[in-house]
Amino acid sequence: MTLTPAVRVAGRIAEIGREAWDACADNPDYSGNPFIRFDFLNALEVSESAVERTGWGPRHLVVDDAAGRVAAVMPLYIKSHSQGEYIFDHAWADAYERAGGRYYPKLLSAAPFVPATGPRLLVRSDVDLDEARRLLLSGGLAFCERMGASGLNLNFVTEDEWRWLGGEGLGLREGQQYHWENRGYADFEAFLADLSSGRRKTIRRERRDAQADVEVLTLTGADITEDHWDAFFQFYMDTGARKWGRPYLTRAFFSELGANMSDRVLLVMARRSGRWIAGALNLIGGDCLYGRHWGCVEDVPFLHFELCYYQAIEWAIDHGLARVEAGAQGQHKIARGYLPRPVYSAHWIADPRLREPVMRFLEQERAAVDQEMEWLEEAFSPFRQG
Template sequence: MNAQSIDIRLMGDIAEIGQTEWDACACPETADGSPPRDPFTTYRFLSALEDSGSVGPGTGWQPQHVAAFVDGRMIAVAPLYAKMHSQGEYVFDHNWANAFERAGGQYYPKLQIAVPHTPATGRRFLTRPGFEDIGRQALIQGAVQVTENNNLSSLHITFCTEKEARFAQNLGLMVRKNQQFHWHNDDYSDFDGFLASLSSRKRKNIRKERAQAQGFGGTIETFSGDQIQPEHWDAFWQFYQDTGSRKWGTPYLTRAFFDIMQDRMRDDIALVLARRDGRWIAGALNFIGADALYGRYWGCAEHHPCLHFELCYYQAIDIALAKGLRTVEAGAQGEHKLARGYLPTATWSLHWMRDAGFANAVGEYLQAERDAVDHEIEVLTEYGPFRRVQVEEQE
């Protein structure tokens, strides 16, 4: 079998594919009842974005999912979108767009293989078991061909795995390297076990921050599954709107999205809320994977010292420890996470430009950027909060 014998199709609605076929590629591990490794590439999550109007007409994210078939059977699929802007991607290419258009080109629409509004690393080329290589190759070559046939400026694949990045690089795509800050569970028995791995100064600082945050005059609770009630979503929607309007101008997700999450994915959610004087005043939304906790959204109605750190970072570590998860991904950016035990971790994306001259310029930029990111990760890791020698320290 080769890529030329595979039928490539575009689907304008994930419902055209259906949950059984999609999840057979996206999360085959769920067939025996296991949780999905990545909740964001499941049919439940991606269809919620479409059904809620968070992507689709008027959003600048138009679904064009690309699927590969052999003898009528789908062997691979990727969440592909036609993009009219660069919002909600978290891998910034605004400068590329400006440069291309100043030179007389038309950057938008472009094609994007991604989970919209979600800077979490995971597989982007979703394949049935046994079709990994041929499926990835077919999807990559198919998406490039669609870009070329429609005279579009570019194809982008964001927050893919490193393995996918290396595979696609061999097929001519350009690799971009960035970084996030992730917490890693080094078999800690509890939060105190994690603290014991830190330098004395950082350990004391975290204890001080937690005490200060938890002294805000209220209570902090975590809800999951059927524990989550409509009042919790009503409160969190207000927090999300406030944060979204300040950071992006307009929140990306609709109110209906959170109602659908309650219906379809409440067991995959850990919602941390703070209550004071009888009302919810802050919250953080996490998604639960098989090995990782993904912190996604935060907001508040009242500002209290260190409450953001407590709800977003320290409570997330507590949840991960309780569930035996290996990693906490706390979202994009934020060097302030370093002092709280979150280490710099490489993230990957892929890019293909139809114009050869533009591709050469972007390629030179990406090489310099990768070198800079490597250096930054090295420096930040060296300045991390963990003890450099395994000796007992005096508190």
């Protein structure tokens, strides 16, 4: 399949279109990742959640084949800040600006506000992978130079992309999250049986206390209504206001998600005396359940663990999913069966005065992250030994 060497830029994903974008996003190698699909990224744009006004200016890259069809795409944004990324580069920005440089704007390839691994160089399955990737990367670097951006950053890439990008000269960064992995469990009790006796008792007690006076429902597809989204948005706003001051997503985003991706949504809701009091939003991938947002309007002991972790594990087991990714941060997840796993990003810094110290830092950081993950699993794993 011959590809045209020119890489074009789309200011909105709608300019590319659902059929053309998803022809690349639906590559079987991408495991049905929901965050790279047209409907998810378009929902962020049409809802005014990820647009220029919020510091996320869409500039998606497109490679065409000789017949004029879209052969590969890269979700790309001009960023005027580093919020909503979950790969923290504030120290780099501060150091560069103290030295007289200008860190913003920068270019970011990511699913906005999503700390979940997924492909960033999306290539149609019948197209040469390396050729398409090189065109996308060279287009990204050329656009970076043209825009006068400080660099090109690709966050939460797959391990395969990460290693490939390293071979192309980008700096490689490693972080960690906590993921639950399905070891072929028949049901939640089988998962508990894999834990130490102390952890089994604790989890059973937490689930009993959380559900003592609360009804928990798992909703997906047509069962999710606008009333559910109204309640969940209230939870989301409460959590956002307490954690980072200004929530990223608008109310319209959740309606767009429900209208176009309800079959990929798992909404876990809790109510007491007929009133919704808490909820957790998950997205369903081909082999993974991705936990995204949580919130509540009443404090109930252990309800957060029940809705975000235990219900997710139970649903994943019942539906044969390989793992649950519960989002960023949180060592408390280890005690609930979520073990440390690496996540990856790759970075090109345009100015060599910043690039060289960042590359040295990344090398040292990778070694420290690997060491910490090994120690955490050995010291705190809740699973039975031997």
